[in-house]
Amino acid sequence: xxxxxxxxxxxxxxxxxxxxxxxxxxxxxxxxxxxxxxxxxxxxxxxxxxxxxxxxxxxxxxxxxxxxxxxxxxxxxxxxxxxxxxxxxxxxxxxxxxxxxxxxxxxx
Amino acid sequence: xxxxxxxxxxxxxxxxxxxxxxxxxxxxxxxxxxxxxxxxxxxxxxxxxxxxxxxxxxxxxxxxxxxxxxxxxxxxxxxxxxxxxxxxxxxxxxxxxxxxxxxxxxxx
DNA sequence: GTTATCCTCAACCATATGGTTGAGGATGCG
DNA sequence: CGCATCCTCAACCATATGGTTGAGGATAAC
Numbered sequence: 001x002x003x004x005x006x007x008x009x010x011x012x013x014x015x016x017x018x019x020x021x022x023x024x025x026x027x028x029x030x031x032x033x034x035x036x037x038x039x040x041x042x043x044x045x046x047x048x049x050x051x052x053x054x055x056x057x058x059x060x061x062x063x064x065x066x067x068x069x070x071x072x073x074x075x076x077x078x079x080x081x082x083x084x085x086x087x088x089x090x091x092x093x094x095x096x097x098x099x100x101x102x103x104x105x106x107x108x
Numbered sequence: 109x110x111x112x113x114x115x116x117x118x119x120x121x122x123x124x125x126x127x128x129x130x131x132x133x134x135x136x137x138x139x140x141x142x143x144x145x146x147x148x149x150x151x152x153x154x155x156x157x158x159x160x161x162x163x164x165x166x167x168x169x170x171x172x173x174x175x176x177x178x179x180x181x182x183x184x185x186x187x188x189x190x191x192x193x194x195x196x197x198x199x200x201x202x203x204x205x206x207x208x209x210x211x212x213x214x215x216x
Numbered sequence: 217g218t219t220a221t222c223c224t225c226a227a228c229c230a231t232a233t234g235g236t237t238g239a240g241g242a243t244g245c246g
Numbered sequence: 247c248g249c250a251t252c253c254t255c256a257a258c259c260a261t262a263t264g265g266t267t268g269a270g271g272a273t274a275a276c
Contacts, residue, residue, distance in 0.1 A: 001119070001122070006233095010110060021190050022193070026253095037236065039236080039237080039253085039255085058242095058243095060243055061241095062253090063253065065254080069194040072187060073191075076187045076188070076191060079184045080124070080184070082180070083180070083184060085129035086129060118264090134223060135222075144267075145266065145267080147265085147267080148265055150223065150224070152264085155263095166272095168272090169272060169274070170273090171222080185273070
């Protein structure tokens, strides 16, 4: 889970995922629009792979990357689970504002 | 967005958020169960705060932390948006398997 | 006023991260 | 074969991260 969120915590890598949501792409294709070396881009790909967000397979000398939604689903599940709590808190706060504005203001 | 996912990419901080989903807590209360110094825990709190995930307010010498769901909602929105694409890809892949197993195997 | 408590801040350290370059393996092409 | 291409690997560098300790500010308690 650390690895998944860490992988998502970088705009280059999120952009890669966005592009991979459309087509599968080779490492070179992923690197092409980026203003960094191929080696640097390949490192980002490795981070995504080790987080389980993508899979790589060799096709000749090209390495094709495609999305693996399982890890993303687990991150999503984490957020959704706690979202329930947050919504509960927000509802409670809203109720508090309606009934006791001063106390609610103190709370937040 | 980088900051939000970075903040989530650490188990100590996710645990803090889980606890804050239940009650608001002081920095000391957040630090108490952790096997690290108060200063280290306070640094984690700062990371959460700078990501916009929590808000801190002074109450005497205690600093009370409570969840701010807005940033979490944005992370959730990102995941949900791309989830649509992933699901579409998965559906397409499934269809491909039904109609052209060999070609589908090549694709993944 | 004095002392204890809660927390921040600054300095420091080890390791991780994100980039570079250069070398080289494996494959495709003429 | 000989060479170009795609990519990995290793070494290196600057900076960030996650922890420590020690000092100290602000507030609470006596």
